[in-house]
Structures are given as structure tokens and as C-alpha cells.
Amino acid sequence: xxxxxxxxxxxxxxxxxxxxxxxxxxxxxxxxxxxxxxxxxxxxxxxxxxxxxxxxxxxxxxxxxxxxxxxxxxxxxxxxxxxxxxxxxxxxxxxxxxxxxxxxxxxxxxxxxxxxxxxxxxxxxxxxxxxxxxxxxxxxxxxxxxxxxxxxxxxxxxxxxxxxxxxxxxxxxxxxxxxxxxxxxxxxxxxxxxxxxxxxxxxxxxxxxxxxxxxxxxxxxxxxxxxxxxxxxxxxxxxxxxx
Numbered sequence: 552x553x554x555x556x557x558x559x560x561x562x563x564x565x566x567x568x569x570x571x572x573x574x575x576x577x578x579x580x581x582x583x584x585x586x587x588x589x590x591x592x593x594x595x596x597x598x599x600x601x602x603x604x605x606x607x608x609x610x611x612x613x614x615x616x617x618x619x620x621x622x623x624x625x626x627x628x629x630x631x632x633x634x635x636x637x638x639x640x641x642x643x644x645x646x647x648x649x650x651x652x653x654x655x656x657x658x659x660x661x662x663x664x665x666x667x668x669x670x671x672x673x674x675x676x677x678x679x680x681x682x683x684x685x686x687x688x689x690x691x692x693x694x695x696x697x698x699x700x701x702x703x704x705x706x707x708x709x710x711x712x713x714x715x716x717x718x719x720x721x722x723x724x725x726x727x728x729x730x731x732x733x734x735x736x737x738x739x740x741x742x743x744x745x746x747x748x749x750x751x752x753x754x755x756x757x758x759x760x761x762x763x764x765x766x767x768x769x770x771x772x773x774x775x776x777x778x779x780x781x782x783x784x785x786x787x788x789x790x791x792x793x794x
Contacts, residue, residue, distance in 0.1 A: 554628060554648035555686055556747035557703070558715040558726040558735060559621055562754050565711055566606050566619030573708035574602045574623075574684075582689040587677040599675045601684040602705055613760050618753065621714075623705075624671040624684035625738060625746035626650050632663035632672065641681070648747060649688055654680045668742045686716075719747055 578601055579586040588598040602623040609616050626643075630650050633641050640656035641663045643649070652663075657680040664672040664681060672683045687703040690696065700707065706714045717726040726749070729735060735749040 552648065552720060553646065553718050554720045554747050556626055556719045556726060558729050558749045558751060560713045560751040562751060563711040564619045564621060564713040566604055567710060568604055569708040569710060570621060570705035570714060571600060571602050571604055573704040575600060577687060577704035583685050587675050589676060599673050599682055624650060625669055625748040628745035628747060629743060631666040631744055635662045635666040637662065649686050651685055652681055652683060657681055668739060
């Protein structure tokens with residue numbers, strides 16, 4: 552069976568949130584929208600997002616690292632959100648493994664969000680239904696788009712190519728090769744949900760910091776009297792450059 556999924560490279564994700572904003576832009580006006588925004592420019596903004604990026608620091612000074620961790624629905628092969636739904640609104644498609652929500656059946660009881668160990672489902676405060684990542688199902692099968700653009704919007708928007716998309720059950724696919732060659736792993740496998748989305752681990756980079764590098768030193772060129780100045784008779788830039 553086909554299992555479409557994302558593979559996210561934590562080593563090159565820079566936390567720019569391009570995936571978050573592109574996901575919001577596409578899906579709020581697409582088949583999965585609208586996606587609520589409440590008080591977006593206030594002191595306490597909130598809203599519905601399919602994809603979020605969590606940023607945190609690891610290590611101790613001076614050997615610290617900033618980790619950017621994108622997270623959305625993992626489209627589990629054994630999704631715990633499906634059997635708990637009392638109306639059958641939450642379901643997993645047999646043809647591609649994508650987990651979706653039927654808004655016409657959803658009553659907003661939040662059972663699925665309680666069952667999800669990843670916190671990947673959110674209640675839309677306006678529509679009062681549960682929403683989540685759809686892998687842009689309305690986009691990846693759109694024959695009006697060029698083949699190169701039939702990918703989730705987050706994948707197309709990533710400036711560092713940290714997000715890959717494909718069939719993890721196809722051993723020759725790009726995502727399967729990345730998981731196999733670069734030690735890709737599933738999130739929290741102990742829950743037995745078999746997440747389809749995988750992560751590629753950060754690669755350790757040794758950083759040597761000398762004691763004198765921790766002391767701030769002013770740039771000598773900026774110290775008064777040491778900044779080189781041209782003589783009055785020297786040609787100006789306009790004299791030697793053709794604009």
C-alpha cells in the first residue's frame with residue numbers, strides 16, 4: 552500500500568517558518584480551509600495552523616545549539632485518532648495513507664486531539680471542527696498543476712530543501728532512500744502508532760572555542776584615528792568607476 556509522508560531534515564532547517572506561512576496561505580483558501588485567525592496583531596494572537604515550528608536550545612554555554620523542530624500530523628499507519636472518533640469523521644485513506652477529517656461529520660468533541668500523542672490536531676474556533684495537515688491532498692492530485700508543483704506547499708516553500716515528500720513504502724523513492732541512508736527515525740515509536748513522517752537527525756559538528764574568543768574585542772578599524780582615510784588628492788570613486 553502507498554504511504555505518502557514527509558521527511559524533514561533537522562540538520563538544514565533554519566526555522567524561517569516559510570513552511571508555516573505557505574501552509575496557512577494555501578490551506579486557508581483551499582479545500583481544508585478556512586483556518587481561523589483570532590487577534591492576529593494583538594498581544595495574544597491565536598489561530599489554527601496545520602504546521603508549527605518549535606525552536607529550543609540544547610547544551611550548556613558556550614557549547615549550545617539552536618534546534619528548529621517542525622511538527623504537523625504524522626499520518627500514522629496506526630493512527631490512534633481514528634478509532635476514538637465517535638462519528639467516523641477521522642479516517643485514513645486506503646489509497647495513499649493520508650489521515651483526514653470529514654468536516655461534515657466532525658462535532659468538535661476533541662477526542663482525536665486527546666488520543667494523538669503528538670498534539671497535531673487543533674480545533675478551529677470559528678467552524679468548531681478539528682483540523683490538521685492534509686499533505687495538501689487538494690494540491691498533490693491537481694492535474695491542472697505542473698508535475699513539479701504537485702507537492703505540499705510546505706515542501707515547495709522550504710528554502711533549504713529540508714522537507715521531502717513521497718511514498719515511504721516505495722524503496723526506490725527519494726524519501727525512502729533518505730531514511731535508509733541518513734538514519735531517519737520516527738517520532739516517539741514507543742507509542743506504536745508507526746508515524747509515516749520521519750526526521751533526519753542533526754549531524755554533530757565539533758566546535759572549538761578558545762578562551763580569548765569569549766572576550767569581546769573592538770574592531771581596530773573602528774577605533775578613532777586608525778580608520779584609513781584617502782588623501783585629498785586621491786581620485787574619488789566617481790572618477791575611476793563607470794556606472
